[in-house]
Amino acid sequence: MDRRQRKTREAIFKAFSELLESNKYEHITVQDIIDKANIGRSTFYAHFETKDMLLKEMCDDIFEHIFDDELCEYNEDGTGLQPKLAHILWHLNEFKSNVCGILASQSRELFLGYLQQNLTVLFRMYLNDFKTKVPEDFLLIYLVGSFSQTIIWWAENKMNLAPETIAEYYMKVVETH
């Protein structure tokens, strides 16, 4: 990939990300991004078809990184659900500014869609940890939904608390005693 291309792509991501911190996604125009990134109009469209695709590719980047990690610095202790969740939260924290920006926006939907899709796969593996007598699919959306909400809340508070703390809280309210 051409050095110029990478530079431009980075500039667009950066501008977009910064704009997301103070503006709602739907009110950010391509012109805003262009101005902030300091690039030509045609250049933007050479990289991304639309603003939506930009958001999508940004999400792709993030989730690829989070759920595809072979070699990563975070050391999980144990193999249970809780450290797994802490691990995910730790990764999200790496993309703090992006994630907070997206989740604070009116259109978290795309992001949440990705998130919940991945979380569903994860939680399905731990379903046996929960003995509650409700239909499995209900249990699953309950777990995924409440954990997503936890993440949103965490992000709204600028991810102040440690990932481990959040994971601990979550397990406390969720586990069947």
Place this chain on the structure above:
Amino acid sequence: MDRRQRKTREAIFKAFSELLESNKYEHITVQDIIDKANIGRSTFYAHFETKDMLLKEMCDDIFEHIFDDELCEYNEDGTGLQPKLAHILWHLNEFKSNVCGILASQSRELFLGYLQQNLTVLFRMYLNDFKTKVPEDFLLIYLVGSFSQTIIWWAENKMNLAPETIAEYYMKVVETH
């Protein structure tokens, strides 16, 4: 209120609601609504400032009806949380087509905002039912979030199950044993 006004307003709501079933909110144009409702452009703007305000007023209507009910047909038995939740679900079911339309759309955010705002007030009154040792605000967003998710799931399944069943499932996974 003039009969014509009511008729127009209804036509707009109806058209909007129908469009929401097959289109994303953000991709519905005022022109689409006008065409479907079969009204003049200026008429639309005589009723609603913007498309956003239309959505807002639609949500206002729904939530006013749900959370302000003095005299309503649904008979709660008991005063606990579970019948209260069933009651809310029963009301949502009244607006089935609207609610499903909005929740299926890419922009449930406004609706969910309203919903969660109201649910927060409700759940705060029942916080003592839950003994878990986590911060209160975390417990609150957890309860509100997981119940919202439950509603979304219910709506995605066309509200097949009875409100009481949903409330029962929810209480089962949520209550501390």
Place this chain on the structure above:
DNA sequence: TTTAATACAAAACACATTGTTCGATTATAT
């Protein structure tokens, strides 16, 4: 270093959407 490829900038473009305005027409309430 030279060269060919290509990413970029800048400007102009057609097009769609928005929200407003205005005069003519129609329905409503009394």
Place this chain on the structure above:
DNA sequence: ATATAATCGAACAATGTGTTTTGTATTAAA
């Protein structure tokens, strides 16, 4: 029947989108 008020329909400026073109500058490879 009449005054009132809602609607229609057309035109309007303003803004945003996505494309195209032409010239320039940067890059990777020879």
